[in-house]
Each structure stands twice: as C-alpha cells, then as structure tokens.
Amino acid sequence: MIFATVGTQLPFDRLVETLDKLHKNQSINKCFAQIGPQGKRPESIDFSATLTPLQFAKHIADCKVIVSHAGMGTILTAMRYGKPIIIMPRLAKYGEHRNDHQLATVANLRDRAGIHVAQDETSLMEKLLHISSLKASRCASSCAEPKLISAISNFINKDEQELEYV
Amino acid sequence: MMNIDKKTKVLAVASGGGHWVQMLRLRPAFRDCDVTYVTVNPGSKSDVNGCKFYSVTDGNRDTKFTLIMMALKLLYITLITRPNVVISTGAAHGYFACRFGKLIGAKTLFIDSVANAEEMSLSAKLVSSHANKVFSQWPKVARKAGVEFHGSVL
Numbered sequence: 001m002i003f004a005t006v007g008t009q010l011p012f013d014r015l016v017e018t019l020d021k022l023h024k025n026q027s028i029n030k031c032f033a034q035i036g037p038q039g040k041r042p043e044s045i046d047f048s049a050t051l052t053p054l055q056f057a058k059h060i061a062d063c064k065v066i067v068s069h070a071g072m073g074t075i076l077t078a079m080r081y082g083k084p085i086i087i088m089p090r091l092a093k094y095g096e097h098r099n100d101h102q103l104a105t106v107a108n109l110r111d112r113a114g115i116h117v118a119q120d121e122t123s124l125m126e127k128l129l130h131i132s133s134l135k136a137s138r139c140a141s142s143c144a145e146p147k148l149i150s151a152i153s154n155f156i157n158k159d160e161q162e163l164e165y166v
Numbered sequence: 167m168m169n170i171d172k173k174t175k176v177l178a179v180a181s182g183g184g185h186w187v188q189m190l191r192l193r194p195a196f197r198d199c200d201v202t203y204v205t206v207n208p209g210s211k212s213d214v215n216g217c218k219f220y221s222v223t224d225g226n227r228d229t230k231f232t233l234i235m236m237a238l239k240l241l242y243i244t245l246i247t248r249p250n251v252v253i254s255t256g257a258a259h260g261y262f263a264c265r266f267g268k269l270i271g272a273k274t275l276f277i278d279s280v281a282n283a284e285e286m287s288l289s290a291k292l293v294s295s296h297a298n299k300v301f302s303q304w305p306k307v308a309r310k311a312g313v314e315f316h317g318s319v320l
Contacts, residue, residue, distance in 0.1 A: 007183055008182055008183050008207070009182075009183070052209045053207065053209045053210055053212055053213060054209070054212055071183060071184050071281070072183075072184030072187065072188065072279060072280055072281045073183040073184035073185075073186070073187040074184075075184075076184070076187045076188065076191065076319065076320075077187060079320070101281055101282060101283075101284070102281075104281075104282075104283040104284040105281050105283060107283070108283040108304070112320075142191065143191045143192070143193065143194050143319075144188075144191040144192055144194075144317070144318065144319040144320075145317035145318055145319070145320070146317075147316055147317040148192070148195075148301075148303075148316050148317040148318060148319065149192065149194050149195045150195075151301070151314075151316035151317070152192060152195035152253065152275065152277075152316075153195045155251070155253075155273065155275050155298075155299060156174055156176065156195065156196075156199060156251050156253075156273075157174070
C-alpha cells in the first residue's frame with residue numbers, strides 16, 4: 001500500500017499524476033493520495049483533499065511506502081514510524097511553492113537512511129517501479145537530537161532573573 | 167521567592183504542517199514545565215492530549231486580514247497565559263508570539279525550521295533582533311546568519 005501526500009496547503013499535481021498513471025497501467029497496486037484542496041483529481045487512485053491528523057496518522061501507520069512532497073512534516077512523520085519515504089521537491093517555476101527551498105531540503109537529506117529522493121517525475125516513476133527494494137531507516141525516532149533538547153532546557157531554566165530585568 | 171514552587175510557564179507556538187511536527191519533537195525539553203501549545207489546525211489537539219491548547223487561523227504574507235486576526239489572537243493568548251518563556255518553531259505565528267512575549271517580559275526563543283537548509287526563513291530574519299535567541303538547525307546557515315546551532319529535530 002502506497003500513501004501519497006502533498007501537505008495541507010498547496011496542490012502538487014506532478015506527483016499525483018505520476019502515481020495515477022502508474023496505477024492506471026497497473027505498474028503499482030494499492031495507492032491512496034491526499035491531494036490538497038486545489039489538487040487536480042486523479043482518475044484511477046483513491047484520494048481525499050485533506051485529512052485530519054488522526055486519519056493522516058492512520059494512513060502513515062498502515063502503508064508500506066510514503067510518497068510525498070519534500071515537506072518536513074511528512075518526512076519527520078515517516079521517520080517517527082520508521083517507514084521508507086520517497087520525496088520529490090516542489091519547484092517554484094511550476095508555481096508549486098513560493099520558492100525552491102524544497103530543493104535544498106532534498107539536497108541535504110539525500111544521504112539519510114530511509115529517505116529516497118526523486119528529483120522529478122521520471123525518477124519518481126523509476127523509484128515506484130522498484131518499490132519493494134526501498135529500505136526504511138533502521139530505527140524510528142520520535143524526538144529531536146538530545147543536544148537540541150538540552151539547549152532548549154538550558155534556555156528555559158537559565159538566567160531567568162537576569163533576563164527578566166534587562 | 168514567589169515562584170519557588172511554580173512550574174515555568176512555556177508558550178509553545180508553531181504554524182501548521184512541518185512547523186508543528188517539529189514542535190512535537192521538542193516535547194522532552196518541556197517535561198518539567200507548564201506548557202500551552204498553539205498551532206493552526208484544531209485537530210492537532212489530539213497530538214498533545216491533556217495539554218493546554220489553542221488553534222489560531224493560518225495567516226500568511228498574502229492576506230493582510232487573516233494576518234491581523236492571527237496577530238490579535240496570539241496577543242490575546244500571550245496576555246492570558248502570561249508565559250515565562252515563549253518557544254517557537256516558526257513561522258509567522260512564531261514571529262508574533264516572540265514579539266508579544268517580549269512585550270510582557272518573557273524570554274523568547276525562535277528555532278528556525280529544519281527546512282531552511284540554505285538560508286534562514288523570513289520570519290527568523292525578522293525576529294532575530296527581537297528574540298533573546300534564534301537557533302538554526304543547520305551549522306552553515308547559523309554561521310552565515312550569526313545565530314546559534316545546537317543540533318536539529320532530525
């Protein structure tokens with residue numbers, strides 16, 4: 001089962017169309033897509049415009065592979081559940097986002113276990129055709145790096161008096 | 167002396183989507199605090215069962231009206247919760263929360279989203295002269311922007 005998601009705000013038709021095409025010619029089997037409020041409706045795959053956080057969590061838990069835009073919310077959720085994720089960056093030139101920060105995201109996450117980058121539709125198609133070979137990250141993680149947690153704890157607890165009277 | 171038995175009040179503010187998911191990954195840092203969470207989607211309440219929670223309309227740079235409504239609601243929440251510390255993982259919600267937090271004398275920390283791997287976000291840049299501290303989650307971005315780096319949510 002593939003779960004595709006484009007995030008809550010903007011449509012990402014290039015991603016949904018690629019899945020729809022492969023589903024239509026039976027190259028992939030079960031697939032569910034969350035396509036965004038303004039997304040173009042796929043012909044072949046099941047979809048919904050938006051999902052509640054609980055529905056979203058259920059789809060993530062039930063799927064084998066996640067296919068997503070390169071949004072940190074979905075990437076972090078995939079890591080939390082230890083599921084393999086294919087990410088394709090939104091591009092500003094197609095009006096898919098305000099800027100190209102998702103290109104930076106994929107460039108910096110490319111080497112992480114469990115994260116599979118598809119730069120464009122062709123590469124996405126290739127990855128989908130070999131979906132059973134996609135590996136998940138070794139361990140699921142639900143919180144930030146310990147040093148970030150302790151830096152925040154320090155900020156909360158330290159120097160309160162001093163800062164209060166600046 | 168007054169605060170000796172009282173837990174530190176933390177206001178944890180994040181915009182929707184990835185900003186909120188990043189906030190959830192910081193929860194161990196708030197273990198001993200009295201936390202109030204704020205984000206966009208009312209359904210996100212289920213992520214922090216049992217904690218104080220507010221949802222605030224998604225404003226963005228395109229629509230002035232929703233931005234103003236968002237700022238007013240964040241001001242209201244800041245005034246009634248009276249936090250000692252405001253912590254945000256972005257974006258626009260975090261900018262306003264840090265500004266209003268300062269207004270009532272809270273310490274403010276803005277953690278720029280891990281999505282900003284090349285350059286700090288607009289919200290982080292705007293808030294950097296107001297917040298007590300700004301963290302970037304990428305060392306090279308932190309160096310370039312002159313803010314702190316202490317690891318990431320990944």
